[in-house]
Amino acid sequence: MAFLQISEPGQSAAPHQRKLAVGIDLGTTNSLVASVRSGEALTLPDTKGRYLLPSVVRYLDDSEVIGQEAKQQASIDPSNTIVSVKRFLGRSVKDIQTAYPNLPYHFTDSLSPVMSVASGDVNPIQVSAKILNELKSRAEKTLGGELQGAVITVPAYFDDAQRQGTKDAAALAGLKVLRLLNEPTAAAVAYGLDSGQEGIIAVYDLGGGTFDISILHLSKGIFEVLSTGGDSALGGDDFDALLVEFIRQQSQLTGELSKSLHRVLLDKAKEAKEALSHEPVFTVQFEDDAGKHISVMISIDIFEQLIAPLVKNTLRACRRALKDAELVKQQVIEVVMVGGSTRVPSVCQQVGDFFQRSPLTSIDPDQVVAIGAAIQADVLVGNKPDSDMLLLDVLPLSLGIETMGGLTEKVIQRNTTIPVAKAQEFTTFKDGQTAMMVHVVQGERELVADCRSLAKFTLRGIPPMAAGAAHIRVTFQVDADGLLNVSAMEKSTGVHTEIQVKPSYGLEDSEIATMLKASMDNAQQDMQARMLKEQQVEASRVQENLQGALDADGLFLLSTSEIQAIEAGISRLNELAKGTDKDIIKAAIQQLDKLSETFAQKRMDQSIKRAFSGQSVDRI
Amino acid sequence: MNHFELFNIPVSFDVDLSTLPQTYQQLQRLTHPDKFANGSEQDKLRAVQKNSQVNDAYSVLKSPLSRAEYLLSLRGIDLKHEQHTIKDTVFLMQQMEWREELADIADSSDPLGVLESLEDEINQTIKSDLAKLKSLLDSDHAMAEQNAANIIRQLKFSYKMLSEIALKEDVLSDF
Numbered sequence: 001m002a003f004l005q006i007s008e009p010g011q012s013a014a015p016h017q018r019k020l021a022v023g024i025d026l027g028t029t030n031s032l033v034a035s036v037r038s039g040e041a042l043t044l045p046d047t048k049g050r051y052l053l054p055s056v057v058r059y060l061d062d063s064e065v066i067g068q069e070a071k072q073q074a075s076i077d078p079s080n081t082i083v084s085v086k087r088f089l090g091r092s093v094k095d096i097q098t099a100y101p102n103l104p105y106h107f108t109d110s111l112s113p114v115m116s117v118a119s120g121d122v123n124p125i126q127v128s129a130k131i132l133n134e135l136k137s138r139a140e141k142t143l144g145g146e147l148q149g150a151v152i153t154v155p156a157y158f159d160d161a162q163r164q165g166t167k168d169a170a171a172l173a174g175l176k177v178l179r180l181l182n183e184p185t186a187a188a189v190a191y192g193l194d195s196g197q198e199g200i201i202a203v204y205d206l207g208g209g210t211f212d213i214s215i216l217h218l219s220k221g222i223f224e225v226l227s228t229g230g231d232s233a234l235g236g237d238d239f240d241a242l243l244v245e246f247i248r249q250q251s252q253l254t255g256e257l258s259k260s261l262h263r264v265l266l267d268k269a270k271e272a273k274e275a276l277s278h279e280p281v282f283t284v285q286f287e288d289d290a291g292k293h294i295s296v297m298i299s300i301d302i303f304e305q306l307i308a309p310l311v312k313n314t315l316r317a318c319r320r321a322l323k324d325a326e327l328v329k330q331q332v333i334e335v336v337m338v339g340g341s342t343r344v345p346s347v348c349q350q351v352g353d354f355f356q357r358s359p360l361t362s363i364d365p366d367q368v369v370a371i372g373a374a375i376q377a378d379v380l381v382g383n384k385p386d387s388d389m390l391l392l393d394v395l396p397l398s399l400g401i402e403t404m405g406g407l408t409e410k411v412i413q414r415n416t417t418i419p420v421a422k423a424q425e426f427t428t429f430k431d432g433q434t435a436m437m438v439h440v441v442q443g444e445r446e447l448v449a450d451c452r453s454l455a456k457f458t459l460r461g462i463p464p465m466a467a468g469a470a471h472i473r474v475t476f477q478v479d480a481d482g483l484l485n486v487s488a489m490e491k492s493t494g495v496h497t498e499i500q501v502k503p504s505y506g507l508e509d510s511e512i513a514t515m516l517k518a519s520m521d522n523a524q525q526d527m528q529a530r531m532l533k534e535q536q537v538e539a540s541r542v543q544e545n546l547q548g549a550l551d552a553d554g555l556f557l558l559s560t561s562e563i564q565a566i567e568a569g570i571s572r573l574n575e576l577a578k579g580t581d582k583d584i585i586k587a588a589i590q591q592l593d594k595l596s597e598t599f600a601q602k603r604m605d606q607s608i609k610r611a612f613s614g615q616s617v618d619r620i
Numbered sequence: 621m622n623h624f625e626l627f628n629i630p631v632s633f634d635v636d637l638s639t640l641p642q643t644y645q646q647l648q649r650l651t652h653p654d655k656f657a658n659g660s661e662q663d664k665l666r667a668v669q670k671n672s673q674v675n676d677a678y679s680v681l682k683s684p685l686s687r688a689e690y691l692l693s694l695r696g697i698d699l700k701h702e703q704h705t706i707k708d709t710v711f712l713m714q715q716m717e718w719r720e721e722l723a724d725i726a727d728s729s730d731p732l733g734v735l736e737s738l739e740d741e742i743n744q745t746i747k748s749d750l751a752k753l754k755s756l757l758d759s760d761h762a763m764a765e766q767n768a769a770n771i772i773r774q775l776k777f778s779y780k781m782l783s784e785i786a787l788k789e790d791v792l793s794d795f
Contacts, residue, residue: 149657178657179654179657220645222645222648222649319790320790323786323790380654380658381657381658382657382658390648390649390652391654392648392652416679417675418675419653419671419672419675420675420676421669421672421676477668477669477672479653479668480652480653480654480668538660538661541660542660545659545660545663546660589660593662600662600666604650604666604667604670605621607650608647608650608651611646611650612628
């Protein structure tokens with residue numbers, strides 16, 4: 001198949017005709033964009049030579065400031081400056097305020113985390129989209145063209161709601177997501193390909209707001225995640241919070257602090273944390289709300305004592321992850337360190353002690369994730385047709401459904417390799433029941449109340465029967481991005497329902513479309529033009545792939561009349577795609593898909609059989 | 621295509637675990653959705669579905685318990701969704717003994733040591749059950765399938781005990 005692609009006209013592999021793709025590390029504290037140029041993955045700097053974009057957005061009346069400038073203004077305009085928004089993705093207001101009680105933002109809704117800022121109301125997905133958009137335009141300027149796609153990294157521990165939020169933010173920013181990739185896997189890619197290692201690798205990722213541990217098996221270009229663990233609400237920000245608390249205690253700052261003083265203290269705490277990674281003592285100086293000058297001395301010993309319980313929590317998670325992978329720590333051949341917080345020397349040392357080997361730190365821990373993502377983006381966009389790299393991720397948290405009494409029944413266990421599909425059968429408990437509620441949750445605990453509620457949906461149109469006679473088969477399909485899709489079918493009648501699972505605190509597709517429209521000038525027209533173009537691109541993709549498939553396997557797998565039918569469908573789509581009605585094109589694509597469904601399935605089975613028959617010939 | 625066919629191996633309880641991972645890798649390269657990143661939406665969807673079967677098949681074939689259960693399901697005996705009560709009193713007595721031992725672990729002077737010997741004992745039981753399972757699944761005796769089903773049910777309890785022991789060990793050896 002690779003041969004066909006290369007020989008196709010206009011698809012030469014000349015460097016200037018490479019497709020542009022990037023890897024984006026959408027971080028809690030900082031975000032980065034990287035791309036493979038001349039065979040090397042590099043992070044792309046802004047015009048001032050800075051590659052880190054602080055994940056901070058300041059909203060003014062009719063514009064936004066993003067990055068370093070916004071970060072500098074955070075303490076003078078805290079309520080309009082959204083910092084570390086990643087922590088809020090896929091979370092309810094209650095979750096957020098419990099975890100971070102001192103936030104300077106005005107939440108306007110009691111459930112969904114909508115924040116009131118100078119220009120109006122914004123939600124975490126929109127804020128994340130601003131950051132992604134900034135990186136996208138940086139990349140397009142640097143690379144000199146439109147991006148064909150992006151690999152965006154997420155913490156391995158992100159649940160469905162958080163992943164969906166990330167993907168929606170990318171859609172809002174106008175990015176085509178090639179894959180959501182787990183940050184630790186990306187880091188392993190950045191190291192693994194360079195050193196060409198084989199064996200078990202542990203990736204310890206302590207970022208600003210999240211901690212992940214992943215255990216991977218590397219073999220012949222395949223990165224297989226065996227287990228993951230961690231805490232999506234533990235990171236360097238918590239080190240800062242502990243330092244702020246310490247400074248407050250030492251300077252007897254009791255009671256409520258002004259929002260700006262709180263921000264000043266946070267900045268001072270970060271400064272202290274960074275200084276203490278190379279100095280034994282640091283003195284914090286500031287003025288309190290009454291204008292009184294205060295100075296607090298912090299020694300490295302005190303800092304290490306403060307963070308010791310948190311570091312211990314991370315090591316506990318490492319041990320659990322090893323156990324889940326049925327390995328012992330002696331089998332680990334390398335430990336990869338990721339995330340700015342691994343710069344804290346005592347963290348690095350304790351991780352080294354735990355695994356009994358010195359961790360790898362040769363790639364900048366801030367850049368390693370983006371670099372790995374760029375390498376995969378380059379492969380996925382099609383610049384390296386001969387690459388044998390393949391990344392197999394796992395589901396980080398079990399998926400389940402609510403059963404009687406508020407208990408969870410697990411449908412897919414955590415650490416299952418994705419994509420994965422599992423079906424579950426339900427029945428009615430009343431005579432004549434025609435609808436049924438299904439509540440999908442994610443988490444490890446037995447009580448539904450202790451897990452994250454992903455979605456509730458109602459299965460309707462069940463034919464009225466005696467209690468227990470209807471058999472409803474609900475299929476849970478998780479794709480390679482870790483996103484869930486649910487479909488249901490009543491078995492006796494074959495009635496089929498697709499259910500789109502939208503997390504409780506995310507956005508509906510229609511809301512995304514509305515926001516996209518609002519974000520464009522000449523909204524209506526541009527939007528229509530863009531959607532038409534998308535359908536036309538998809539149509540030509542379908543035609544090319546199908547024609548290629550027919551040329552390769554048509555005669556072997558199909559009858560003459562079947563080939564003719566598909567070819568007629570292709571030329572029909574070809575004609576319709578020249579038109580301007582996107583709905584007609586879409587319908588034609590669907591029709592052709594249906595027409596070629598059996599052929600495509602036969603082809604895939606054939607490719608498997610062919611691979612094995614080649615193998616047995618080798619053995620003979 | 622059933623799981624065995626997908627992995628190009630005979631339908632049997634005996635599986636060569638040393639070659640299984642290689643076949644798995646090969647199937648991944650052929651079916652993973654990332655290999656269809658530039659394909660049409662339909663191609664991607666199909667890859668997701670086929671690849672899901674590859675993943676499911678691998679996890680089923682890898683473990684002897686799920687492999688045996690799957691073999692029985694191919695022969696029309698579905699243990700997944702059943703409500704079945706075990707009536708074997710010897711086995712039930714054994715279960716109760718193990719559970720009591722696990723519950724009393726906190727009072728022991730050497731809880732980790734007790735857990736370890738309990739683990740050894742259960743592993744022995746599992747080993748002999750798996751051997752019985754193998755001969756039952758190979759046999760064409762009329763009762764073989766029902767007896768195999770019973771052993772699978774018992775094995776599920778034993779594996780559950782093992783995971784509970786692991787949890788206890790986790791709590792006890794916390795640092």
